[in-house]
Amino acid sequence: MSVFRIEGGETLHGEVVVPGAKNSVLKLMAATLLAPGLSTLTNVPDIEDVTIMAELLRRLGCEVTHSGENISINVPDKPDHRADYDLVRKMRASICVLGPLIARCGAADVAVPGGDNIGSRGLDMHVEALRKMGAQVNNEHGYLLAECQLLTGAHISLDFPSVGATETILMAAVTARGETIIENAAREPEIVDICEMLVEMGADISGIGTSTITITGVSALTPVSHRVVSDRIVAGTWAVAVAMTRGDLTIHGVPAEHLALPLEKLQSAGAQVDSGGQTIQIRMDVRPQCIDVVTLPFPGFPTDLQPQFIALNSIGQGAALVTENLFEARFRFVQELARLGADVRTDGHHALIRGKEGLSGAPVEATDIRAGAGLVLAGLVAQGNTTVYGVGHIDRGYAGFVETLQGFGAKILRVDD
Ligand code: UD1
DSSP states (O other): OEEEEEEOOOOOEEEEEOOBOHHHHHHHHHHGGGSSEEEEEESOOOOHHHHHHHHHHHHTTOEEEEETTEEEEEEOSSOOOEEOHHHHTTOGGGGGGHHHHHHHHSEEEEEOOOOBTTBOOOOHHHHHHHHHTTOEEEEETTEEEEEOSSOBOOEEEOSSOOHHHHHHHHHHHTTSBSEEEEETOOOOHHHHHHHHHHHHTTOEEESTTSSEEEEEOOSOOOOOEEEOOBOHHHHHHHHHHHHHHTOEEEEESOOGGGGHHHHHHHHHHTOEEEEETTEEEEEOOSOOBOOOEEBOSTTSBOGGGHHHHHHHHHTSBSEEEEEOOSOTTGGGGHHHHHHTTOEEEEETTEEEEEOOSOOBOOEEEOOSHHHHHHHHHHHHHSBSEEEEEOTHHHHHHOTTHHHHHHHTTOEEEEEEO
8 A cells, every 4th residue: 555755845846737637538438438439538647547437448348448648449339238336336437327328228227326535426416317318217226227218308407517417418418319408507627528529429519618508419429539628626736736835837738717716716825827828827935825715616616626725725824714515525634634733623514724834744644536635735835744645545536646746846755555
């Protein structure tokens, strides 16, 4: 088992090209199931979740070849339609095969992913939408069993702009009979990415990037070659690292509009931010001001940057209130942050952080991907040594995490515990 050993106190500098987004590539890999033949994805991040999704696709009968930043998926004429629990339990995002499998095979048996360390994660909107489109969906023996020979378009109003439910409906609707309208659809850049890929495959989708998406079913899709959108959460994590260590960094590959609110927050904290095209430059010369954050669906502040901003606030001037509206258990990690000396009090979905002049290194445990990133950022500014356990979580979402930080001048090592 690896751990990360960090010696805090270095100022980070440098330049980085951000890899493809975890939260997009997994869904794009699943979407290739919609067309028999060879599809290729480029700008694929080298992360554990991609390996798990590749294994899942192989079990469904696909040939998957992963080489560097490219992944090729050869989809058979008749894929299998069962996603087993042993893989789904490793990666909750496996649920994204539900939509394409029912569309392609007329049936999908997908293990129900349990909750995870950031809280319970419902599937009711996925299920209700498929039922509205004519599918029979039952939950039996830990599996969602969905069946429908030909899905029919439907008018679906989501209670909440769920990323996963929007993706399931999109992938189910592209070859359904007639028109599907999704009201209150998610608008994340990763949703735009999958819509664009589906259009390249021959789908008829309008309203992309808005909260009303209209899909007119077509009879079949064709394979595609598509570049995965870059990871705004990785870019945001590096931006916070620089703001905390008072350094400067040029980030390539991510348009500033994908991070508009987090960058605005960093400016309020005292950072200088310049951006143009796909480049963001960030520089920090002062101790950050504490800043309030409220997580919301895009274009609101992303929940996946909440732990990193709590880490930033923990060394800021003043105090800040962070409100988490998406995942109820995402504050669990503040107990670990407290081990580094942070002053954070939580009450329901609010966290009050009183900034401290400094943190002090200690052993801590990462409980999920973003919590892990937040703890590492805190370790980078803590006095002395911090050991981060549970780094498998971080590896699931960040390609070359340690190497990238080392390239910025951080003293961080991966060592066998
Ligand atoms: C995706 C991202 C995750 C990010 C989240 C919100 C991936 C692999 N993960 O997760 O990193 O934090 O978007 O931006 O892309 N909900 C229901 N019923 C449903 C669906 C969702 O109650 O049918 C609830 C969830 O429990 C959660 C909230 O809605 O509280 C948000 O979920 P959703 O937007 O679907 O997030 P995910 O797709 O799971």
